[in-house]
Amino acid sequence: MDEDEFDALYNASYRRLCAQLYAMIGDFDEASECVQEAFARAWAHRRKMSSVDYPEAWVRTTAYRLAVGRWRRKKYAGRAADRAVGARTEMPAIDESHVALVAALRQLPEAQRQAIVLHHIADLPVHQVAVEVGAPTGTVKARLARGRAALAELLAEDNPGAVWKEA
Amino acid sequence: MNDPISRLDQFRANTPGAPMKSAAEVRRRGDQIRRRQRTIVTAGAVALAAVVAGPIIFLSAGFGERATEPEPAPAPTPSQTPSTVAPSPSASTPVSDLTRANLPVEGDLVAEEPYPKWVQDQTYDGEGRSDYNECLATSLADAGALATFRRDFVPEAGKEYADSAGTLTAVAAEFASADEAEKVRAKLSEAASSCTPVDGSDVAGSLPVEGGVISHGDVNVVTYVPEDPSLNARREVATAVVTVEDRLLVITRRRGVQDYVSPTSVRDSALAAAYRLAGSTPPPTTASTSPPSSPPSSAPAPILSDADLVLAGSLPGLPLPGESSATWQQVATQPTPTLYCQGAWLSSLKAAESVSREFRLENPEEIGKVNVAVLEFATKAAADAAYEKVHGWLDTCPATMADAKLYTAGPIESVEIDSDPKVDRAAQTLAEYAADCGGEGCDSTWYDHQTVAQIGTRLVLVTHAEAGGPCPPTTACPPEQDADYAEWDKRVAQTVEATVDRAVRDLS
Structure with a gap:
């Protein structure tokens, strides 16, 4: 991967990867930092990246692992997350409906949340989601079905009265 | 609109914008990572x-020997005391390097015949919650100790006479100076001898603790009749207080007794424990009933x-x-x-x-x-x-x-x-x-x-x-x-x- 290829990948996919990671972890500025760091690692491994079929998927997975690592450290060590790429930048205000959706997503089990985000937000076909999460296609389908059902309930709770429920 | 698919589609279409660094900046960061690897x-x-x-x-x-470890500090000269091994805190910023390792261990303690050997029970950072000596009204922390540690010992369970051997407690403390430690030791020895907090206590005897690495020390024994009428024996409290430079050790043995017996076992225990208080290890013969002046024997170590x-x-x-x-x-x-x-x-x-x-x-x-x-x-x-x-x-x-x-x-x-x-x-x-x-x-x-x-x-x-x-x-x-x-x-x-x-x- 040369500079032009990297720059093209970065400019084309950075924002959507940030949104996807935000949907997965629920923290927008943490998501953007992890995505930037994942791109930096992609450049550091540019020779390896040339043989990767889906560089964007590689960056997404790396960013997600970075985010999980930061979560783990914050949970177990009680320290602030590393700011690997630089100083915190001012983040734009996020649409309220997005906040509610992300809040609902965070209440899903991790596997369901990951499947939902990859399929519905990253727009990956089911078989590609299966490859990315390392699970059989049938399992991914089941996670999607259960995740959507749970998400519908959670969104209804967020807006009571919007969905009629039997007594 | 609570249909999750619609909400997810909307999220994807209306992706929140995140501030971006330039691709060149991210590549520079990647180059740093690469150099590090x-x-x-x-x-x-x-x-x-x-x-x-x-x-x-x-x-x-x-x-x-570990080849790459730094050379150890030069061995202390004969005129240096063991406290040279464990440096004293500086006078301007008193910091203690006393640790639990400076407390006595089972092997240091001498059990009196026919009682079973002492085994370790609890170890505390500090002086513990419960009183360990009814004769000492002031805590070592209140007396100015920079650090204190306590270890309780009990007779080996299941052995004959275990029920009547009592308990033994060791408390180690470090002070800002040797003078301060000695002042506290003198006060504690006086308190152990008079035992004013206990009504009707009698002085049973005392014994100096000398030799080895000890700067000053003695053992004082008092007895008294406990308030509990069901106890038919007198209560004995033997308190050894010794100093090694700026460190102090209190060993308390409490038990029921019929007759006074000279507390040589407490003295010998204090003598051996003082080495550990100083940061060194007792010579093999110290924790025994042999005289403190006996030369240490050197057992052949396996190679x-x-x-x-x-x-x-x-x-x-x-x-x-x-x-x-x-x-x-x-x-x-x-x-x-x-x-x-x-x-x-x-x-x-x-x-x-x-x-x-x-x-x-x-x-x-x-x-x-x-x-x-x-x-x-x-x-x-x-x-x-x-x-x-x-x-x-x-x-x-x-x-x-x-x-x-x-x-x-x-x-x-x-x-x-x-x-x-x-x-x-x-x-x-x-x-x-x-x-x-x-x-x-x-x-x-x-x-x-x-x-x-x-x-x-x-x-x-x-x-x-x-x-x-x-x-x-x-x-x-x-x-x-x-x-x-x-x-x-x-x-x-x-x-x-x-x-x-x-x-x-x-x-x-």
Whole structure:
């Protein structure tokens, strides 16, 4: 991967990867930092990246692992997350409906949340989601079905009265 | 609109904008990471190349010595007191380096015939919640101690006369100066003798505690009739108070008695414990009924050799799906501590013999480390003290020998290790600390399982370290259930067992 290829990948996919990671972890500025760091690692491994079929998927997975690592450290060590790429930048205000959706997503089990985000937000076909999460296609389908059902309930709770429920 | 698919579609279409750094900035960061990785790989190659030179370095350093450790401080001259070994805090900023390791251990204590030997019960940082001596109204902390530690002993359970042997408590303290310690000692001795808080107490006798490393000391014994009418014996309180320079030790034995017996066993216990208070180990003959002036005997120590050290082939492999398999390589001793949580070089434990070996797992970066050391001590008491010292390191993880940032140190726990002969005791803790990222922030983390095991006069120290980040080396990332840790735990256990098995072969 040369500079032009990297720059093209970065400019084309950075924002959507940030949104996807935000949907997965629920923290927008943490998501953007992890995505930037994942791109930096992609450049550091540019020779390896040339043989990767889906560089964007590689960056997404790396960013997600970075985010999980930061979560783990914050949970177990009680320290602030590393700011690997630089100083915190001012983040734009996020649409309220997005906040509610992300809040609902965070209440899903991790596997369901990951499947939902990859399929519905990253727009990956089911078989590609299966490859990315390392699970059989049938399992991914089941996670999607259960995740959507749970998400519908959670969104209804967020807006009571919007969905009629039997007594 | 609560249809989740519509909401998700809307989210995707109306992606929140995140501020971007330029691609060039991100590439520069990537170049930094790349440079750092090259440094690590180069260092690993140097370490592997050093395997060939390792034996030469090992032999030139002398058998059982760690070649790359700094030279120990010069031995104290005969005129220097043992406190030279454990430096006194400076007068301007009094800081205590007293630790639990300065408390007496079972081997230091002399049990009076026909009572059973004393065994360790509880150890506290501080003076403990319960009173340990009814004659002493003032705590050592209130008297100005910089640090205090307490250890309670009880008679060995199930033995004859265990019920009537009473209890024994040792409290160690450090003061800002030797003068201050001596002033407190004089007051405590007076209080132990008069025992004013107890109505009707009688002085039964006293005995000086002299010799060895002791600066000043005595034992005072009082008896009194307890208020509880069901107790038909008098209560006896024997209090030994001794100082060694700026450190002070109070040993209290409490029991029911019919007649006064001179407290020679308490005196001898205090005499032996004073060595440990000073940071050294008692001579073998001190913790006995022989006179304190007896010259220490030197028991011949078993000779350790590299036959006591585990081999690379005995260490468990690390599964690396999709990668070529990495194998453990023995490397030359590194200028790093055997245990990340070490508070001082192992030479400070003053083992009679020691051997060590290190292994690395690279793929191609360093992803695993195993450090082992086997220490042989001249006496059981010395081994006990060293175990306590290492246990203290693992408990508090001072990590003063390490330069990597500690994220978290888990609680120290007793562990079972299958070996023949059997391990007396063993403990393990997990430390997580930053991996070397060339001074840059990164998520690489070392997960070090550090183990200390004691078999008689021998200690075995093992570190099984695996690199991780962002997740620990579990089968799931992040680990969610116990099963995710099973393989990692198994690898650690295999490393520890293989190391201990090798270290005790010549003892069976």
